[in-house]
Ligand SMILES: Nc1nc2c(ncn2[C@@H]2O[C@H](COP(=O)(O)OP(=O)(O)OP(=O)(O)O)[C@@H](O)[C@H]2O)c(=O)[nH]1
């Protein structure tokens with residue numbers, strides 16, 4: 001995908017623009033392999049332009065380290081045809097994706113996010129453990145978390161439920177909202193100010209897209225699992241920094257969407273303590289909770305004690321965690337083999353040297 005270049009934007013015909021050579025402060029709306037798509041940092045709703053990355057794809061931070069740019073980053077761009085990105089500004093905040101294994105580095109999935117909307121539905125009942133986990137992620141990013149409880153129109157006492165959630169969200173504003181009747185949206189809208197970047201995290205079906213569309217005042221995201229086209233999820237396909245109302249923007253990338261869902265086993269056991277407890281009562285230690293006799297988990301589902309949805313959600317996360325653990329194990333095993341190869345090679349060398 002190619003956007004207009006800065007040259008076409010800032011120059012007319014072949015006369016050199018007076019600002020040619022001056023660096024422009026820009027915000028990354030999409031990071032591709034060889035290039036970034038950027039908008040002026042003081043006009044985040046502007047059309048995106050394409051700017052080339054250095055050959056290694058990395059950019060220098062003020063401290064000299066070279067890192068990949070990500071959505072939301074503030075960069076210096078040298079206009080031209082093509083325009084070039086020259087440097088990365090220090091990140092005010094960073095949403096990081098938990099490393100899959102002990103040896104892999106954290107991945108920054110969004111930079112300079114100001115507000116993390118922790119979106120959770122009121123119907124079915126909110127999952128307090130998930131709210132806590134996402135709040136932890138938000139605090140860690142440096143951004144301000146705000147809890148938004150959706151689908152207030154579907155429950156009799158949304159304010160009472162919000163008060164319960166507020167008990168596990170210390171120091172955080174909790175809003176019960178409905179996009180159907182407009183309940184509670186004004187205080188969330190008040191967060192939208194020029195230059196403010198938000199992310200919405202929360203489980204599938206929580207109503208993130210519906211909420212974002214209500215905040216944007218137009219459909220910027222497909223809702224109800226519908227996709228605007230065969231390829232992408234949002235109706236604006238080319239940018240991952242989506243303009244909302246009031247000059248604010250929403251970061252929406254696959255990385256951010258998945259963030260918090262790369263489950264660390266410990267977090268999983270905490271969030272799903274009920275399933276973990278039930279599983280401990282299954283007859284077989286390696287029970288898969290499908291059709292095994294004496295499965296306490298299936299029994300709990302059949303008796304109504306454990307919602308099927310919660311079991312399905314646990315399965316999904318457990319699969320992710322198992323996958324991450326396998327990948328991490330494979331990486332560790334490969335490193336261990338490499339270490340042994342070095343040890344054996346050194347030993348052979350020593351033996352040869354000692355040989356008469
Ligand atoms: N009654 C009611 N339904 C809502 C509300 N907000 C969202 N929904 C419905 O909930 C379903 C899921 O909403 P989405 O906005 O697609 O949820 P999402 O969090 O973006 O889901 P994913 O795209 O899977 O991450 C849709 O069928 C919406 O119409 C609300 O305030 N009230």
Ligand SMILES: [Zn+2]
Pocket residue numbers: 279282283287288289290292294295296297298
């Ligand atoms: Zn079982």
